[in-house]
Amino acid sequence: MLLASLRQQVLRANQEIARRGLAPHTFGNASGVDRSGAEPFVVIKPSGVDYASLTPGDMVVTNLDGKIIEGTLRPSSDLDTHTYLYSEFPQIGGIVHTHSEFATSWAQARRSIPCLGTTHADYFHGPVPVTDPLTAAEVADGYVRSTGAVIVRRFRAEGLDPLAVPGVLVAGHAPFAWGRSPAEAVEHADVLEYVARLAFRTVLLRDRPDLPESSDFEIPLYVSEHHYQRKHGPKATYGQR
């Protein structure tokens, strides 16, 4: 069996998608690439198979044209996006596609995620970009491959380094993340979801009127004082002290 170690890594990354809740049902997939030989080989999850039952032998090996080199199952229906990205981003070694809930909601809203905090900055060098929607011609002309193309086009247009911005939102679809290995790719997919959750709530909080100024908004001081003192004051009545 070719690429035993990479199969293991890809299997583990697929299982991490399920374990971390990044995709319900079989809506996610992970792959890795081996660039050590004359021709790069891609190892990818088979299509529509439950994460729990996957074995290393179920993984499908293809070349960068999507030709199956080893494997009896159909590869993930997103294969052509993976191979396109591996061809155009030679720095990356693993790709993870999820339907994680908040990142997908940003993708559906067709908005890039601005850098609103340091966790974002730790992992993504600038906003997480969103692609253009695919045109009708792009859908007709190989939908899955075109998904890779709109990702690469956005990165080229903004001069982004895929290792510095290890993920993207495909407009109206869902996120892709990547890294130097399948394990790094799934870590980035998980952090992307976390960052998307924070950004969603930050955005909802930001355009509120300046709350603390509104004296009517807080509970009355005589209530908060009473509560604070009954736990902390000299005559505390809470607990068994």
Add this chain to the structure above:
Amino acid sequence: MLLASLRQQVLRANQEIARRGLAPHTFGNASGVDRSGAEPFVVIKPSGVDYASLTPGDMVVTNLDGKIIEGTLRPSSDLDTHTYLYSEFPQIGGIVHTHSEFATSWAQARRSIPCLGTTHADYFHGPVPVTDPLTAAEVADGYVRSTGAVIVRRFRAEGLDPLAVPGVLVAGHAPFAWGRSPAEAVEHADVLEYVARLAFRTVLLRDRPDLPESSDFEIPLYVSEHHYQRKHGPKATYGQR
């Protein structure tokens, strides 16, 4: 030991608070009342004790004036609210106080929960009412007992039957729920939280512009058609079929 069976029921209701996630830390409490004797006895959780370590013998027995009849631990600091409600609502046999997240958020927003769906209607005969905020005088004059008083005042003012509306939001504080038994009280506390979650999201969805009319909002038909057909059309490419 007095009231062995009721102690068990009250213990179980307290454990349900923790198991259902209705109150973090020790921010919740359940009680029951035995009205079979000459004087009613209340069985209630001790204050500030972790749910996991509670035993039937830890429960505190008091009369309706809050006098301890049996028990070595301090009763819940909310005891006076419980005894007030048992005195004024002779129909009820169990009370559960939680800090469940969405019901508490409605209480903090000082809004009653309108009847927005049939699940609400199955359990609450009309809106879940919110009390008036306590006045400074009420806080000074026995805060915990006054909490019972503002609840009862709201029910009297609106002519509500406590068995038909088995719960309330105390403004700026949190919910109380009750029933014919401690088990029913905790079921009502759980449904109240569920209803509060639904109502929160319904309210956020309601005042949106009429979404489906906005053709720019949905994904393009050529994309949705492509996706639908690749799973369901005659040339489906998804899965292992």
Add this chain to the structure above:
Amino acid sequence: MLLASLRQQVLRANQEIARRGLAPHTFGNASGVDRSGAEPFVVIKPSGVDYASLTPGDMVVTNLDGKIIEGTLRPSSDLDTHTYLYSEFPQIGGIVHTHSEFATSWAQARRSIPCLGTTHADYFHGPVPVTDPLTAAEVADGYVRSTGAVIVRRFRAEGLDPLAVPGVLVAGHAPFAWGRSPAEAVEHADVLEYVARLAFRTVLLRDRPDLPESSDFEIPLYVSEHHYQRKHGPKATYGQR
């Protein structure tokens, strides 16, 4: 015992409702239909029985008029909706009714869920429709059966194929989903909830001002640069490297 295999399938679909968190308490039910004989038979969950304690023998068998053919327990109180749908939608073999939180919130908001992304498009051919509210006459004239009637009316009015749009929101109530089998019905109920969650958040994000344009909104570049470089730059100080 009639229909042993279908009883098993219906039991499993009911357990999936609980396992996937699609309905708290006993607020959900699954059924299946056997159309192989002269008269179709429906197998459905008994009313108000906890999912954990259900056995195949607890399932109730009725005909399409709701007459009990086999079973000692009362059938689900929603039986008449199920039989109505089986009568009018001869393509379907299983029905699942849930009170899943986000789909129910959309139902309570009386809004259809627009197709905002490809996951939606993979499963639902167009928006997930919402019914008209029931009229007073429809409630009086058999509430549960009328629930089926308003569903079918919406599908007829829009010329929808129930297998292409395998679910609906009943206004002010909750969702119903269906499929060729009970297992497919519960899968569709689960995806409907997932789609409803995504759509809820997409809608909240969509009508924000264009965030990334607001330079004041992001953290300052000197902070994000500092964070990015301390993890990724040549002088990284994070971790044990």
Add this chain to the structure above:
Amino acid sequence: MLLASLRQQVLRANQEIARRGLAPHTFGNASGVDRSGAEPFVVIKPSGVDYASLTPGDMVVTNLDGKIIEGTLRPSSDLDTHTYLYSEFPQIGGIVHTHSEFATSWAQARRSIPCLGTTHADYFHGPVPVTDPLTAAEVADGYVRSTGAVIVRRFRAEGLDPLAVPGVLVAGHAPFAWGRSPAEAVEHADVLEYVARLAFRTVLLRDRPDLPESSDFEIPLYVSEHHYQRKHGPKATYGQR
């Protein structure tokens, strides 16, 4: 090995961060201080090490200048914030830094959390303050130490007692919480997250139009009556009664 008991306490507080879900990956850290000797010693989590694999011996001991006294691993990259706070707040014995989701969202929105309810009042004597954003000069001049400095500056400016307000939001970053011990610090970090969740939802509910007034908003009375009566009326049809 120095400070065996404090190492245990700090280890347990770090594990609590993970167990309570207050920080994904390794984005959190806990420390404790021993002030019993001539010079105070700080015990802190090593940087970038997974919570699950931590042992007491992995903890790093430093003095208040951040000099390593015992330990072979690099200390948390946030060490200088911890030592700064221990120096300036002599009352505190433990510090916990998390990236808990809602508190971090408030920090990213650069808003203090107003006191909206009694749970807040039980733990925080007034709003949970938010710091100023760091200036470019502060970032250049020791970013981590400056994070401590902006916290202390906010407390001094408002005359706050760190034991009465045992936590803070660092603008654009995340929360810090503290207490008399590492265990108390992690309890405060958890309550801060809980309070942040409640406040987020309260804020979203508050500026809605007065819902219960809108008669069109609730479900029709003939529906709610029907539902209530089918569960509770004399002719109830729900369940097995």
